Amino acid sequence: MSIVGDLALEAETVTPHVEAASERAKLPRRVWVGAAIVGAYVLVAIFAPLLAPYDPLAQAPLMSLANPSRAHLLGTDELGRDVFSRLIDATRIDLSVGMLGALLPAIVGTVLGAIGGYFGGWRDSMIMRVADVVQAFPTYILIIALVFVLGQGIGSILVAFTLLAWVAYARLIRGEILRIRELDYVQAARAAGLPSRRILSRHVLPNVIGQTLVYLPSDIVLATLGLAALSFLGLGIPLPTAEWGAMIAAGQPFIRDQWWLSTVPGLVVVGFGLGLSLIGEGVEEWTQL
Amino acid sequence: MGRFRFVLKRLLLTIPLLLGIVLLVFLVLKMTPGDPARQIVGLRASQAQLDQVRAQLGLNDPVVTQYVRYVGRLLHGDLGYSYKSLQPVSSSIAERLPVTLWLLGFGAALTMLISIPCAIISALRPNKAVDHVVRGLGLVGLTMPSFWVGIVLILLIALPTGWFPAGGFGDTPQEHLRSIVLPSITLAISIAPFQIRSLRASLISVRGSDYVATGRAMGLTESRLMRRFVLRNASPPTISILALNTGFLLFGAVVIETTFALPGIGQGIVLAARGRDLPAIQGYTLLFAVLVVAVYLLADIVTALLDPRVEIQA
Helix, strand or coil: CCHHHHHHHHHHHHHHHHHHHHHCCCCHHHHHHHHHHHHHHHHHHHHHHHHHHCCCCCCCCHHHCCCCCCCCCCCCCCCEEEHHHHHHHHHHHHHHHHHHHHHHHHHEEEHHHHHHHHHCCHHHHHHHHHHHHHCCHHHHHHHHHHHHHHHHHHHHHHHHHHHHHHHHHHHHHHHHHHHHHCHHHHHHHHHCCHHHHHHHHHHHHHHHHHHHHHHHHHHHHHHHHHHHHHHHHCCCCCCCCCHHHHHHHHHHCCCCCCCCHHHHHHHHHHHHHHHHHHHHHHHHHHCCC | CHHHHHHHHHHHHHHHHHHHHHHHHHHHHHHHCCCCHHHHHCCCCCHHHHHHHHHHHHHCHHHHHHHHHHHHHCCCCCCCEECCCCCEEHHHHHHHHHHHHHHHHHHHHHHHEEEEEHHHHHHHHCHHHHHHHHHHHHHHHHHCCCCHHHHHHHHHHHHCCCCCCCCCCCCCHHHHHHHHHHHHHHHHHHHHHHHHHHHHHHHHHHCCCCHHHHHHHCCCCCCHHHHHHHHHHHHHHHHHHHHHCCHHHHHHHHHHHHHHCCCCCHHHHHHHHHCCCCCHHHHHHHHHHHHHHHHHHHHHHHHHHHHHHHHHCC
C-alpha cells in the first residue's frame, strides 16, 4: 500500500520537471567551457604522479632557484624542487579540499535546514539560534582561531569550513522547505501515512536540492581561495606539501628576479576559479529562464 | 520617535550577541590543547614553578569562575598578556589598529569609487557590450586571490617605478600614505566585484519600478532620474551589502597586511597564530568579532536614517 502510494506520488512530483526541462533552453555554452576547464584540472589531479616529471618533494640544493629550462619548465624553487611538478602535485590537495570544503558544509547545512524547516518547534529554534551566533562572526577570522585550536592540516581546515559555512545552506533549504511543506503532494504523502523521514528524503529534499547545487560551484571557488589564503599566511597545509597558496608565499621573497615563482601558481588558481564561475553563472542563468 | 526606538532596540540587542561572542571565543580557545602555564615557564621549569604560574593564572578554578573573571577583565579593557612579548595584548592592539583603519578606510573608499560608476554603466545597458565587459571583469576579480593581486602589483608597479614601497608602513605620514596606496588598491580589487554585482542588481530593479517610469513619462532626463531617484533608492541595500561584506573586508585586510608587511591587526592575528600565542589570538579574535558587530550596528542605523520604511521591520 505504502509503496504504491509512494510511486504515485513520485510520478506526480517528477512529471512537471520533465515537461519544464523539454521547454527550457539549452544550457548556455559557457557551462560547457567551464566544465571542460574544471575537467582538465580534475584529470591533472587524478594523474598527477604520472604527469609530474620530478618528485615534488625532492630537494636539490645545488639546483636552487634555477631559471626555466627544458629540464625544469618553470625552474626550481629555493630548495631546488621542480616548480612544475609541485604545481601539478598541488592540484590534488587544492581540488580535494576545495570540493570537500564546499560539499561538507552543503550536506550538513541541507540536513540541518531540512530538519529545522520540516519539523519546526524546538529543533528549528535551536538550529537557527546557533546559526545566528555563527553568522555574527567574521567567518575566516574564526577559521584562523579554529585551526589554531585544532592544529594545522587538511582535517582541521575541513572541520573549520564545515562548522562555519553550513549556515547559508541551512537558511536556504529551511526557507524552501517551509514553502513546500504545505503543498498538496506533501500533505497527500502525510495522509497516506508515510513516515516523516521517507517524506523528507524521497519527496521534499529532491525538490529543494537544486537550490543547493546552484551555489556549489561558487562555494568551491571560495573554499579553494580560503585554503590558498590560509596556506599563504602559513596557517593552512603544513610544509613541505605542495599547495598553491603556500607556493605563492614561498616565491614572494624572490619576486624581483624569479617573478614566475609567485605569479604562475596564482594564474593556476585563477584558471580553476574561472572554470567553476563559468559553470556557476551559466547554470544560475539557466535556472532563471 | 519610531526611528529612535528602532536604534535603541538595536543597541540593546547587541548586548546578548556580544556576550554570546565572548562565550564562544572563550570556550573555543579553552579547548586548545597544551598547558598555557607550561608555555610561559618553558620546558625546563620545575613542577613547583609550574604550579605557581598555574595558580597565578587561575587555571585551577572552575571554568565558570574563569569565564566570569574573563568577562570582568574585558570590561576593564584587560585582554591579558601576550606569551611572546609579555606586553599587554591591548597595547599591541592599540599600536596596530590605526594601520588597519588606514587600510580599511582607503580600501572601502576606493571600492565605492570603482563600483558605483561600473554598476551604473552596467545597469544603464543591461546585457549589452559594456555590461558584459563589467561582468566578465568582475568574474575574473572574484577568482583572484588578493595576496596574489598584491604581489602582482608589487611586481608591475612598485618595483619598476619605485613610487611605492614593496612593503612596510614607514615612519612619517607621507610615508604612511605612500605605503597604503598599493594595499588599498589590492583590497578594492578583491571587494569591488561583490559590490558591483549587488549594486547593479538593485539599480536594475529600482529602474524597473513604477515611479521611475512615471518620472520618465513626465519627461525627466535619464541622468536626472539616475541621480535623484534611482541611486538614492538603491543606496540603502548597497550599504547593507558593504556591511555584510565586512567579514570579507577584514579577512582581506589580514591577508593584504601579511602580503605588504603592514603592522596592522591583521598581521597581528597571523603572528599570534604562528607563534601559538593564546591570549593574543583570543584578544584579536574578539576584536575582529566586535568590529563586525559594530559595523552591522552602524549600517542598520544609517539605513534606518536613510530609509523611512525600516521602522516597520523593527
